[in-house]
Amino acid sequence: MRLVFEQVRTGGDRNFGYLIGDREAGKGVLVDPSYSPAALVERAAAQGLTVTHVVNTHGHPDHTEGNAAAVELTGAPVAAHPAAPEAPDVTLADGGELAVGSLALRCLHTPGHCDDHLVLFEPEHRLLVTGDLLFVGKVGGTVTEADARTEWASLQRLLDAVPDDTTVWPGHDYGARPSSTIGLERRTNPFLVCEDVDAFLRLRVEWPEYKKRMGLK
Secondary structure (H helix, E strand, O other), X not given: OOEEEEEEEEEOOOEEEEEEEEOOOOXXXXXXXXXXXXXXXHHHHHOOOEEXXXXXXXXXXXXXXXXXXXXXXXXXXXXXXXXXXXXXOEEOOOOOEEEEOOEEEEEEEOOOOOXXXXXXXXXXXXXXXXXXXXXXXXXXXXXXXXXXXXXXHHHHHHHHHOOOOOEEEEOEOOOOOOXXXXXXXXXXXXXXXXXXXXXXXXXXXXXXXXXXXXXOO
């Protein structure tokens, strides 16, 4: 197995899509094709990969917009959490794995930003595609306090589940750089250094002023 991993800018609100594949097996998946499915399909072809699945981290339109075109171009089924707004062809349950050649993408259900949110972890190379749960220096938006509490629990579960040298690959380019590591986020992400859920909730309320004070965008 030789890993293929590409982060692709897909338009929208600084969206990222991903190509993950096994070069020796000639298999790959597209993650969150968003507004540029053809670009991801072209990258798969350039890497000599047959696309086996179109994977969504969650069902928000800016991540699923390209599903239909990606399916038309590749013939691959859509894979997502069973709670996705549109029923997927292949369901990815919490704790399940999606085989990509000899790679195994582990699926972790991480609700909060939305009910169907998943992150994808490739343990051999320690790659973590975080969708809109975890960004570089930030976390995903929530609608209600209950959602925010759920997101806090999902973040804590994630921090417990993967090692610090795991690389973080988010769904949007919202931070100081396009990727990070779990260890770096654990030490520097304002939301992850909160001592408890109450501090997390307070920071959410104070975030606009916090950003202004710290010179963040």
